[in-house]
Amino acid sequence: MAKKKVKTERQKMMDKIRPWFSKFIRIRDCDCFEMCICITCGCRKHWKDGIHSGHFVHGLHFVEENEHAQCGGCNTYCAVGDKYALWMVQEYGRALTESLYRLKSNQKKHTIEELEEVLKLYKQKAKEIAEDKGISL
Numbered sequence: 001m002a003k004k005k006v007k008t009e010r011q012k013m014m015d016k017i018r019p020w021f022s023k024f025i026r027i028r029d030c031d032c033f034e035m036c037i038c039i040t041c042g043c044r045k046h047w048k049d050g051i052h053s054g055h056f057v058h059g060l061h062f063v064e065e066n067e068h069a070q071c072g073g074c075n076t077y078c079a080v081g082d083k084y085a086l087w088m089v090q091e092y093g094r095a096l097t098e099s100l101y102r103l104k105s106n107q108k109k110h111t112i113e114e115l116e117e118v119l120k121l122y123k124q125k126a127k128e129i130a131e132d133k134g135i136s137l
Helices: 009-028 072-076 081-092 094-106 112-133
Strands: 035-037 044-046 051-055 067-071
Touching: 009 051, 009 067, 009 112, 051 072, 067 072, 081 094
Parallel strands: none
Antiparallel strands: 035 044, 051 067
């Protein structure tokens, strides 16, 4: 039987931040009916049901311009990199889109204290945007 890998404190903090960051992104991207449009296939789903916070550049964490509402199918099973890249260039321009790739290679590892601040920030931002849009978490 294989040993269960023990998570580091940093990994545990990342696991705490991820759901709050994901809620923030999905609520940010939903309309007044709490529906999100997948940026790659265009399907429309409720922010709590079948919508993910999909990364443009995988491994680049907690950068708001790097994550957007995507349906579970596109985010998990489809090779949609070209569609996502086209959408990113149309939405943000080529310079910012290319800068995200550079940012990943220069991304520093946050300390536990910094991650605690990131957790506080995205809990607050998710709650604020939900309240502004009249959405219950």
